Amino acid sequence: MSCVAARTGRQRQRYEDNMRLVSGCIPYRWKKGKADQMGDTEEIIEVLMISSPKRDDLLFPKGGWEDDETVTEAACREALEEAGVKGIIREIPLGRWEFRSKSSNDSCSQEGWCRGYMFALEVTEELETWPEQKDHNRQWVNIKEAFRLSRYDWMCKALEVFLRVMAEDRTLKNEENNVESASISVPDGSENQNMSSKYYKRTSTTKHHGMPSRTNILAHASQEIAMYFGY
Helix, strand or coil: CCCCCCCCCCCCCCCECCCCEEEECCCCCEEEEEECCCCCEEEEEEEEECCCCCCCCCEEEEEEEECCCCCCHHHHHHHHHHECHHHCCCCCEEEEEECCCCHHHHHHCCCEEEEEEEEEEEEEECCCCCHHHHHCCEEEEHHHHHHHHHHCCCHHHHHHHHHHHHHHHHHHHHHHHHHHHHCCCCHHHHHHHHHHHHHHHHCCCCCCCCCCCCHHHHHHHHHHHHHHHHC
């Protein structure tokens, strides 16, 4: 049973350039898929979305970033409060997006703009009850459904970056496994450390301007991503 109360009010809310700063995440998990003709079972990825109390669309957990927490702490808190999940957050953000609030009752600033940071969160625990359970139902969906259900362009763009990060992480993990299985001889410890850093290296610079439109995002996904995520 959840004993954590959701934060209310905006006394500690951060603002920048007259925009409300928001932090959120795309919670995800790996799930066993169907076995292929060779009997091998592939893993597919699912993401967690939550309902909105005032609209029919589904969203990712997000909310105000407050001045007594880091941006990743804010994302984890929102995941707990709105979706009732805990997990391992990827410290490098998927990106930063600016969007206009669609609700006059939840305007981000006088002009209604938010600046939001999104992260990937691998879910390790789902709570049976959570602080905002009466306002948000949660639903696990596959990637194709997530794109279809995402109402806003910035959500689709965040999903696109998320897919590329997941594909890159999995490729690097496979490369590392191949290196280990090859029993490579390394002369000294320092060289071994450099090799390990190479295979865990992540690309953190992503341009969000000029992304394909929402209707073309799936068409622009690479064959590698399609293979990994079951398009």
